[in-house]
Amino acid sequence: MLPLGTLAPLFFFYALLAGQVSPSLGRSRKSTAALAGANGRGKFAFTDELKADVRMQCTWTARDVADAVRLSVKCEDPGARIRGGVTDMECEYSGKPGGCAGYRANSKTFWKQVARAFKKLQAKVCKDERALVRAGVCKSAPRDAHFKLDIDTSVVSAQSGIQTPPPPLLWPRATASPAAPTNCTGSENARRRAEQQCSSSWASFCAFFFQILSDDC
Numbered sequence: 142m143l144p145l146g147t148l149a150p151l152f153f154f155y156a157l158l159a160g161q162v163s164p165s166l167g168r169s170r171k172s173t174a175a176l177a178g179a180n181g182r183g184k185f186a187f188t189d190e191l192k193a194d195v196r197m198q199c200t201w202t203a204r205d206v207a208d209a210v211r212l213s214v215k216c217e218d219p220g221a222r223i224r225g226g227v228t229d230m231e232c233e234y235s236g237k238p239g240g241c242a243g244y245r246a247n248s249k250t251f252w253k254q255v256a257r258a259f260k261k262l263q264a265k266v267c268k269d270e271r272a273l274v275r276a277g278v279c280k281s282a283p284r285d286a287h288f289k290l291d292i293d294t295s296v297v298s299a300q301s302g303i304q305t306p307p308p309p310l311l312w313p314r315a316t317a318s319p320a321a322p323t324n325c326t327g328s329e330n331a332r333r334r335a336e337q338q339c340s341s342s343w344a345s346f347c348a349f350f351f352q353i354l355s356d357d358c
Contacts, residue, residue, distance in 0.1 A: 181210075181248075183256040187263040196220065197230070199266065201259065203252070211235050212255075212274070212288055214267060225301045232267035232295040234274055236288035243278025244286070251276050255288070267295045 181203030188196050199216035212234040221228040238244040244251045254276035265272045267290065274288035332348045339347035 181212075181252055183252065183259070185256060185260045187260065187266065197227075197266075199230075199259070201256075206235075208239065209235050209237050210239075210288075214259075216266065222300065225299075227297055227299045229298040230267045230296070233291050234288035235291055236274075237285045238276070238279065238282075238288075240286040241276070241279035241282035243276065243282075247278065251278055254278060267297070 184200045186198050197216040197218050201212050201214045203210055203212050214232050216230040218228055255274060258274045262272050270290040270292045279286050
């Protein structure tokens, strides 16, 4: 049996070793859990290949959910509120990048590559669940290490746009044409014939009768 004087240095050595290793393990677990918050956010924009005037401005943020990481994506197109179309989109992508060595070794590079991957998706963002968001440093990682769209979280808002009423129709205003001067001599001729052929007491009646028979006016 070893004397107590010999065992004391050994106990001291093991205690010192444990004190150095345990904090190191704690820091390792803490840093791994905080990877999603280290630069796990960004923004990107894309245009629709079929509609050049459609330009979505998007932001994304990462958060830890149990053993996975979820990316919340929000996009908006302010111009669509005027011309009509898709105005807003929201969705979430989920993955387990902890299975990727590149994610654990250099999270800053990992998130930069995630941002570039979102830009490559273009109009597939929040729509195509087959299109994965892949970081280059995780090419050889398992499939679930990449981010996949959770289609049930995808929400799209659209509106018809602001309708501009057509200008009122202006019809031309009707103007009365000046009356054409008339040259009617029938009544004068009838009066003369009545004076010549009828007595004065019948002159008015004769003038009326001759005017009826006249073709003038």
